[in-house]
Amino acid sequence: MISTNDVGEMPAVRAVTGLSLAVRGWAAWAPGRETATAWRAWAGAAKAAEADPPAAEGASVTLPMMLRRRATPLGQKVIGSALALESAVRDGRYVFASRHGEMSRTIRILSDMAAGDTPSPAEFSMCVHHGLAGLLSIHTGNRKGHTALAAGADSFGYGLLEAAACLADNPDEPVLLIYGDDSLPEPYDAFRDRHEAALPVTLALALAPPARGEDSIMISAVARRREDQPVGCVVSSFLSFLLSDAHSASGPGGRMRWTWSRKPYAA
Numbered sequence: 561m562i563s564t565n566d567v568g569e570m571p572a573v574r575a576v577t578g579l580s581l582a583v584r585g586w587a588a589w590a591p592g593r594e595t596a597t598a599w600r601a602w603a604g605a606a607k608a609a610e611a612d613p614p615a616a617e618g619a620s621v622t623l624p625m626m627l628r629r630r631a632t633p634l635g636q637k638v639i640g641s642a643l644a645l646e647s648a649v650r651d652g653r654y655v656f657a658s659r660h661g662e663m664s665r666t667i668r669i670l671s672d673m674a675a676g677d678t679p680s681p682a683e684f685s686m687c688v689h690h691g692l693a694g695l696l697s698i699h700t701g702n703r704k705g706h707t708a709l710a711a712g713a714d715s716f717g718y719g720l721l722e723a724a725a726c727l728a729d730n731p732d733e734p735v736l737l738i739y740g741d742d743s744l745p746e747p748y749d750a751f752r753d754r755h756e757a758a759l760p761v762t763l764a765l766a767l768a769p770p771a772r773g774e775d776s777i778m779i780s781a782v783a784r785r786r787e788d789q790p791v792g793c794v795v796s797s798f799l800s801f802l803l804s805d806a807h808s809a810s811g812p813g814g815r816m817r818w819t820w821s822r823k824p825y826a827a
Contacts, residue, residue, distance in 0.1 A: 579724035580778045582770035582825070584734070587616040587644035588799060589637045590761040603803035613766075613775075613802070616644035627699060630682070632662045634760055635692050638740035641764040642696055645736060648766035649696065652736040653726055654706035656693040657719025659741050659755075661710070662686070667745060693738065704733065713755040713814030715741070716763075716795040717781060720818075723767050724779055737765040739795055755814070758793035770825035777802075778823075781816045794818055 593599050596615035621640040623631075631639055642649050666687050669679040686695070690708030697706060707726075711718040716739050723737045742760040744752050770776035797811030801820050808821035 578778075578780075579721065579728060580770060580776045580825075581720075581724045581727055581735075581767045582774050582776060583613040583765055583802060584768050585614045585616055585645050585648065585766035586764065586802065587641040588761070588763045589641055590758075599799065600803050603800045605803045605805065616641075616646075616764075624699070627695065630686060630695055631692065632664050634664070634740060634742045634762075635662050637760070637762045638692055638738060638764075639696055641740075641762045642736060642738050643700075645764050645766045648734055648736040648764075650700050650702060651704070652702075652734040652766065653704040653730075654693045654697065654702070655719055655723045655726065655735055655737045656690055656706060656708045657710070657715045657722075657737070657739045658689065658708075659710055659712060659715045660744060661689045662692070663742065663748075664745055667748070692740070696738075711814075713753070714794065714816050714818075715739070716793075716798065717811065717813050717816055717818040720765075720798070721779060721781070723765075727767060727769050731769045735767045737763075737767055739763045741795075755793050758796045761793070761795055763795055763799060772825060774825050775822045776825035778821045779818070780821075781818045784812065784815055784817050 588599055593602055599615070621643045623636055623640060623643070627639055628636060642654075665683055669683055669687055672679045685691070689710055690706060693706040693708055697703070707722055709715065709718055709722060719737055719739055723735045726733070726735050740760075740762040741756075743749070743756040794811040794813050797809060797818075798820060801809035807823075808819060810817055810819045812818075
């Protein structure tokens with residue numbers, strides 16, 4: 561269930577409850593954390609538990625030349641994490657979430673325009689927020705469609721919520737959630753906030769409705785109070801929860817506080 565406030569220029573979500581999913585596989589990358597072992601050590605779970613979702617080594621994927629040429633360094637890591645989940649990247653619907661997208665590409669276009677130059681057509685064609693999802697779907701021949709969203713510091717939270725909604729709407733179609741973000745580069749670095757201290761990071765999650773005996777992850781969120789301040793990165797909070805044995809965890813966003821809990825699914 562999603563409830564909103566009454567009337568306003570843009571209704572603000574007050575609460576999200578009742579959506580669940582299962583993580584069938586994951587691949588992540590951040591500087592110094594390029595293997596599943598490194599991520600588990602970071603999360604305080606040095607060894608994989610029997611119930612853990614399978615991990616893929618996204619950083620070790622070698623991208624074809626066409627993908628390397630079309631993507632920025634961050635984009636290459638995003639695509640590498642997605643390609644590590646072979647079945648999901650071929651057969652699942654994509655949900656792509658990012659706060660800034662490939663911001664370095666956008667800045668190059670703006671710099672060219674400020675100098676009176678015509679932006680590169682190749683750069684311009686990829687500057688839209690769903691450019692990487694489109695590039696990935698062309699490479700894999702996946703025609704399931706995709707959704708791209710940006711929601712500030714809540715981008716990952718709303719991406720996971722969108723993925724859960726897609727599964728609820730069509731349980732027979734798996735979903736691949738793809739998240740990637742980097743800190744704002746110069747000259748926009750003055751606008752960085754606490755959320756960006758954990759960046760750059762990428763995460764790909766192969767998602768499906770939970771099956772009997774499998775961990776079911778429930779999603780809930782409430783509006784963040786005005787006096788509260790975001791103190792971290794939502795994707796880092798979720799990854800720490802996913803890789804630990806915690807029954808629940810919360811991640812502060814820009815407008816929402818996201819909470820995840822898990823229990824074995826019983827049909």
